[in-house]
Amino acid sequence: MTIGAMRDEWYPVGLRSKVDANGQQTLLMGEPIRLHESEGGEIVVETADGRRLPVVIGHGHVWTSLGQPDKPLFAIPEADQPGRRLVEVGVVRVRCSPLRAVENFLDIAHFPFVHTDILGAEPHTEVERYEVEIREHEDEVWATKVKFYQPQAAKSAAGGITTDYMYRVPAPTCSVLYKTCPARPGEWDVITLFVQPLTEELCDVWPWMALYDDVTPMTDLIHFQQMIFLQDRSILENQIPRRLPLDPGMEIPTRADLTSVAYRRWLKRHNYTYGAQLVAQ
Amino acid sequence: MKLYDYILSPSCYKVRLLAALLGIPLELRAVDFHPGGEHRTPALLALNPAGSIPILEDDDLRLTESAAMLVYLASLKSSDWLGRDTAAEAARTEQWLSFAQRLTASLGGARLCEMLLRPGDLAALQAAGIAALRELEAALVEQRLRGERFLVADRPTIADIACFPYVALAPDGSVSLDPYPSIRLWLRAVRALPGFIEMPGIHRLHELKPEPVHGAEGEPA
Numbered sequence: 001m002t003i004g005a006m007r008d009e010w011y012p013v014g015l016r017s018k019v020d021a022n023g024q025q026t027l028l029m030g031e032p033i034r035l036h037e038s039e040g041g042e043i044v045v046e047t048a049d050g051r052r053l054p055v056v057i058g059h060g061h062v063w064t065s066l067g068q069p070d071k072p073l074f075a076i077p078e079a080d081q082p083g084r085r086l087v088e089v090g091v092v093r094v095r096c097s098p099l100r101a102v103e104n105f106l107d108i109a110h111f112p113f114v115h116t117d118i119l120g121a122e123p124h125t126e127v128e129r130y131e132v133e134i135r136e137h138e139d140e141v142w143a144t145k146v147k148f149y150q151p152q153a154a155k156s157a158a159g160g161i162t163t164d165y166m167y168r169v170p171a172p173t174c175s176v177l178y179k180t181c182p183a184r185p186g187e188w189d190v191i192t193l194f195v196q197p198l199t200e201e202l203c204d205v206w207p208w209m210a211l212y213d214d215v216t217p218m219t220d221l222i223h224f225q226q227m228i229f230l231q232d233r234s235i236l237e238n239q240i241p242r243r244l245p246l247d248p249g250m251e252i253p254t255r256a257d258l259t260s261v262a263y264r265r266w267l268k269r270h271n272y273t274y275g276a277q278l279v280a281q
Numbered sequence: 282m283k284l285y286d287y288i289l290s291p292s293c294y295k296v297r298l299l300a301a302l303l304g305i306p307l308e309l310r311a312v313d314f315h316p317g318g319e320h321r322t323p324a325l326l327a328l329n330p331a332g333s334i335p336i337l338e339d340d341d342l343r344l345t346e347s348a349a350m351l352v353y354l355a356s357l358k359s360s361d362w363l364g365r366d367t368a369a370e371a372a373r374t375e376q377w378l379s380f381a382q383r384l385t386a387s388l389g390g391a392r393l394c395e396m397l398l399r400p401g402d403l404a405a406l407q408a409a410g411i412a413a414l415r416e417l418e419a420a421l422v423e424q425r426l427r428g429e430r431f432l433v434a435d436r437p438t439i440a441d442i443a444c445f446p447y448v449a450l451a452p453d454g455s456v457s458l459d460p461y462p463s464i465r466l467w468l469r470a471v472r473a474l475p476g477f478i479e480m481p482g483i484h485r486l487h488e489l490k491p492e493p494v495h496g497a498e499g500e501p502a
């Protein structure tokens with residue numbers, strides 16, 4: 001399998017705050033790479049044979065690419081607003097396709113069953129109609145006007161509320177979600193999932209958040225998100241087929257909700273197929 | 282009573298779980314284990330030089346071994362949970378409390394490698410974990426032949442709580458529970474206890490849906 005069009009995209013490979021002069025090894029799409037901080041404080045990423053890779057620092061992480069990205073790293077303007085707390089949740093490795101990890105993040109219907117009594121609860125299992133589009137100018141997938149009843153929408157939520165969501169896919173292995181901010185009505189909390197594809201069936205996931213919450217200790221914010229993501233992990237590792245099918249006829253459509261369908265269509269359109277299953281088997 | 286806690290730590294969950302089953306309230310103090318490594322900071326090393334969590338404090342008592350915490354909680358509330366009805370039962374309970382440390386080192390070590398990228402010899406940890414699971418499976422088969430559903434009796438004890446979390450989370454370290462039918466039945470029996478609480482990776486039994494008959498532990502119900 002060749003890497004194809006996904007080669008020229010940016011991927012997260014470490015928390016900026018954790019990379020030091022000693023450096024660290026990791027893998028990007030099957031290629032061993034090494035990161036370290038130079039004496040001048042610059043982050044260097046190189047392959048085993050000494051090839052320097054492009055580097056950009058953003059959203060708390062170090063991003064690199066095996067190819068030549070022709071676009072800057074996607075922006076998250078909301079995360080730059082003053083007064084937000086930036087939460088570095090840390091890495092979690094998952095034995096799943098990087099595209100599967102993003103697809104699961106986009107799927108709101110699993111909340112009552114996987115994140116029971118936190119992000120969802122029986123009998124409130126209905127997902128109301130919402131809007132999905134591929135925004136041509138930005139070249140991103142967007143789902144808006146998503147509403148869901150949540151018993152504990154955030155660490156700072158005191159009780160059950162109906163939460164508004166927007167989902168955005170700005171890069172093939174990244175998703176940004178915006179949700180009602182309990183502490184500051186009218187603003188959106190930003191919760192992201194940045195996925196580093198190690199291989200087509202293995203990924204390191206770097207959740208990151210930009211929240212309005214002046215009360216909750218940082219450790220509790222980290223743990224709330226780790227709790228949520230670890231509830232997903234065992235499910236992600238048991239998905240069959242392991243790769244994300246891009247042929248729409250292949251999987252039972254109840255799980256493949258509207259956002260997932262749009263995500264797969266967008267992946268297919270761009271030939272973003274690293275971690276995908278292309279033909280029915 | 283204050284527990285230095287981490288939501289993803291199976292050892293901390295043992296204490297949270299037994300406290301919930303016994304109805305003992307805990308004050309939780311979250312420790313930034315990952316990615317912060319707070320358990321190895323001077324402030325926490327001053328409480329526990331071993332650099333591990335959980336740590337439990339109650340007045341002037343400070344405990345740094347989860348087994349001791351289970352004994353303490355069970356002694357406060359109910360002698361049934363202590364597993365000390367007979368000399369043999371007491372000894373077998375101790376045996377399982379020590380066995381649980383092997384589970385922590387093997388299955389827990391594999392889980393840290395696989396999930397949080399802790400360096401380690403994954404294959405050796407998994408092999409040690411599988412050896413421990415085989416031993417546990419054999420013991421549970423014998424218990425069932427005796428007509429007992431739990432590790433030392435027909436009622437749950439601290440022996441079960443000490444062994445339950447790392448076994449239930451074995452798949453997190455890529456160790457499958459499919460080969461162990463008695464372990465899977467026992468995991469279900471623990472999950473069915475009144476007052477049971479979950480941790481990420483260990484789901485509650487969903488009452489409304491029948492569980493698939495085969496190999497479903499650790500998967501969503």
Ligand SMILES: N[C@H](CCC(=O)N[C@@H](CS)C(=O)NCC(=O)O)C(=O)O
Pocket residue numbers: 289290291292293320332333334335345346347348385
């Ligand atoms: N003292 C043992 C330690 C339990 C244990 O291994 N805890 C893990 C977290 S689940 C830990 O703190 N490990 C320290 C480390 O890995 O750095 C107990 O209470 O059972």
Ligand SMILES: [Fe+2]
Pocket residue numbers: 104105110114115228231232
């Ligand atoms: Fe989820």
